[in-house]
Structure formats: C-alpha cells, structure tokens
Amino acid sequence: MSLTLKGLHHVSAITAKAPENFRFYTEVLGLRLIKKTVNQDDISVYHLFYGDEVGNPGTELTFFELPNAGRNRDGNNSISALSLRVPDDKSLDYWKQRFSSLSVEHDEIVSRGGRLTLAFRDHEGQRFILVSDEHNEGVAAGRPWAKSPVPQEYGITGLGPAHLTVEASEHTALVLEKVLGFSRKSTYPSLTPGQPDVIVFETGEGGSGAEVHLEERTDLPGQRLGRGGVHHVAFRVDNEEELKQWVEHIRSAQLPNSGFVDRFYFRSLYFREPNGILFELATDGPGFATDEPLAHLGESLALPPFLESKRAQIEAHLKPLDTRQ
Incomplete structure (x- = not known):
C-alpha cells in the first residue's frame, strides 16, 4: 500500500466537568488550551483541545464534556492508556x-519497550504514561508553551504511543498492518504477570510519536466507556x-466508516477496528490558527462557520471554564 500515516494526530477522551479538566491540564500538566469549542455532534457541551505552543498535529489532547457520564470501567477492547x-x-x-x-496519583519510573516511563492518573482516573524521549528518533516533538507553569526543559512535547488492550490481538494487528500500513517493531514484557508480551507497531518516521502498543488480556471484562476513558x-x-x-481504501477493506467529515480545523475519517476501538484519520491542516491568531488561541469560544449562527444559543448553555474569575 502506497498510503502512509505520519504518526499520531490527536486523542480524544471524556470528562464530566470541563472547568476541573481545564485546571488540571493547564495548571498541573502545563499544556496550552489551544481551542475552546463545542462538540460538533452535541453543541450543548464543550470540546477542549490542549497541545504545544501552536497546537501542532501530534501534540493534541482533546476532551468531550459529558456531564452525566459515569466513571469509566477499565477493561478490554479499549484505548487503555x-x-x-x-x-x-x-x-x-x-x-x-x-x-x-500536587497529590497526583502516580507509579514508579519503569522501562517500557526500552524507554523510561512514569504512569499517572488524572483527577477522573484517566490513565496516562509519561515517556522519555532521551533516546528517541523519529517523528519530531512539539515545543512546550513558554507561558506554561512547567519549565520548558521538562515540559510535555506531544503524544507518545497509544496503548490498546484487546481480548484477541490478531484482529487488531491485522487492521494495523494490512489496512493502515503499520509495521511490527518489537515486543516487550507485559507489566501484568502471566500475560503475553506487548507488541509495538510503528508507522511513518517511527519513534514514540508514531507507535501503537497492543496488549492482549484474557483476564479482563470489556470496557464500559465513561469519564476518565x-x-x-x-x-x-x-x-x-x-x-x-x-476513504476509498477503508471502504475497499469493507470496514464500516463515516466517510469524509469536515471538522473545520482538520478533515477526518472514522471507523472501528474488529475489536470495536474507534480510529480516526485526520489531516494535518488547516490547523487551529484558522479562526484565531496564534497569540490568542483558546482564549475565546471558537465556532466553525456552520455553527456561528447559533453562537448566542450555545454561549447561553456553557459555563465558564475558569470559575474563579
């Protein structure tokens, strides 16, 4: 296949309380809020985008606000970290x-796949792993925001490997390799005794910004997606x-999909792999400076043109992110 994915673009998770989410990710993790907008499929709630200083592709961590979401039940067939x-x-x-x-729940520093890592959870139980780029080669990292409360020399520079946990790894592996063009790079021992090795897949230039880590677990129930998932x-x-x-390639693979979707800041395609995990393919552009100057990203509510006529209605239902003001 001649088509090649360049690496991770963004990841999207669920929060029940946008103001608390905003405080954790900007004040504790030191990320920049690069876009404050709404869920285009439910305009009554926020969709928040965090990233590096300019919101480069590969640095974007986004959250849908679902106020009534129950807590995520960790389990199989999920993006587990x-x-x-x-x-x-x-x-x-x-x-x-x-x-x-800051009383953030965290583990000890351990090696995963040849890199030192530090696992932690956010205030809603969202599972994360900090990954050292000490010896990383491959997709370039982003640059932390100069106004972050975290010193730039230690700041978060982008997304690392996405961890998938499934009951039958061969089905997901088939899609990664045969449909999406990933290659198997290596394996490393699971941190759960008695479980199969974790398989590392990479795409594009490789490196921590272009990897998927696939873990097979036979001892877990299925995930129930909620806040912190x-x-x-x-x-x-x-x-x-x-x-x-x-779009044509995914259709020819007979995977049910969304077709072409215009998200204004990028163009997208959504589909589920056989274990039910939702994948998206997204373009690098147009980018987040399309409707705001770089110096003021995330400071005001941004709406794509097709929602602008509903601004008054939307703003009336949204609570301020910073409730201390």
Whole structure:
C-alpha cells in the first residue's frame, strides 16, 4: 500500500466537568488550551483541545464534556492508556516530584519497550504514561508553551504511543498492518504477570510519536466507556486529497466508516477496528490558527462557520471554564 500515516494526530477522551479538566491540564500538566469549542455532534457541551505552543498535529489532547457520564470501567477492547512525551529521563524525575507535591496519583519510573516511563492518573482516573524521549528518533516533538507553569526543559512535547488492550490481538494487528500500513517493531514484557508480551507497531518516521502498543488480556471484562476513558485515537494524514484516498481504501477493506467529515480545523475519517476501538484519520491542516491568531488561541469560544449562527444559543448553555474569575 502506497498510503502512509505520519504518526499520531490527536486523542480524544471524556470528562464530566470541563472547568476541573481545564485546571488540571493547564495548571498541573502545563499544556496550552489551544481551542475552546463545542462538540460538533452535541453543541450543548464543550470540546477542549490542549497541545504545544501552536497546537501542532501530534501534540493534541482533546476532551468531550459529558456531564452525566459515569466513571469509566477499565477493561478490554479499549484505548487503555495514553502517552505524553517529555524531553529526557531527567524530566521524569521532575514530574515524579511534581506529582507527589500536587497529590497526583502516580507509579514508579519503569522501562517500557526500552524507554523510561512514569504512569499517572488524572483527577477522573484517566490513565496516562509519561515517556522519555532521551533516546528517541523519529517523528519530531512539539515545543512546550513558554507561558506554561512547567519549565520548558521538562515540559510535555506531544503524544507518545497509544496503548490498546484487546481480548484477541490478531484482529487488531491485522487492521494495523494490512489496512493502515503499520509495521511490527518489537515486543516487550507485559507489566501484568502471566500475560503475553506487548507488541509495538510503528508507522511513518517511527519513534514514540508514531507507535501503537497492543496488549492482549484474557483476564479482563470489556470496557464500559465513561469519564476518565478514551473515546478515540486519530492518526495523521498529510492532506485532504490523501484523506479521500484513505476513504476509498477503508471502504475497499469493507470496514464500516463515516466517510469524509469536515471538522473545520482538520478533515477526518472514522471507523472501528474488529475489536470495536474507534480510529480516526485526520489531516494535518488547516490547523487551529484558522479562526484565531496564534497569540490568542483558546482564549475565546471558537465556532466553525456552520455553527456561528447559533453562537448566542450555545454561549447561553456553557459555563465558564475558569470559575474563579
């Protein structure tokens, strides 16, 4: 297959309370809010985008606000953990101390697939893994925001490997390799005794910004998605013309899909792999400066043109993100 994905584009998760989410990801993790908008499929709730200083593809962590969502029940057939890249091993020591001082639940620093990592959970139980880029080669990292409360030399630089946990790994592996063009890079031992090795897949230039880690677990129930869970993972497509080729490719693979979707800030295609995990393919552009200057990203409610006529209605139902103002 001549089509090649460039790496991770963004990941989208679920929060029950946007103001608390905003405080954690900007004040604790030091990410920049790069777009404050609404869920285009439910305009009564926020869709928040965090990222590096300009919201580069591959640095975007997004959240749908679902106020009545129950807590996520961790389990199989899920995006079971998200990774965030940091510059080096020394950064992990900084973050471990920061998490301890701020009472953020975290584990010890351990090696996964040849990289040092630090697992933690956010205030809603969302599972994350900080990944050191000390020896990383491949997809370039982003640049942390200069106005972040976290020093730039330790700041989060983008998305690391997406961790998938499934009951039957061969089905997901088939889609990754034969449909999406990923290649098997390596394996490493599961941190759960008695379980199969985790399989590392990579695409594009490779490296921590272009990997999927696939773990087979036979001892878990199925996930029940809720707050603190991950809705989907998106992979990078260079441009709109290439995305249209992907639409035809996914259709020819007989995978049920959304077809071409215009999200204004990027163009998308959605489909589920055989274990039910939702994948998205998304273009690198147009980008988040389409309707706001770079210096003021995320400061005001941004709406795509097709929702602008409903601005008054939308704003009347949204609560302020920073409730202390």
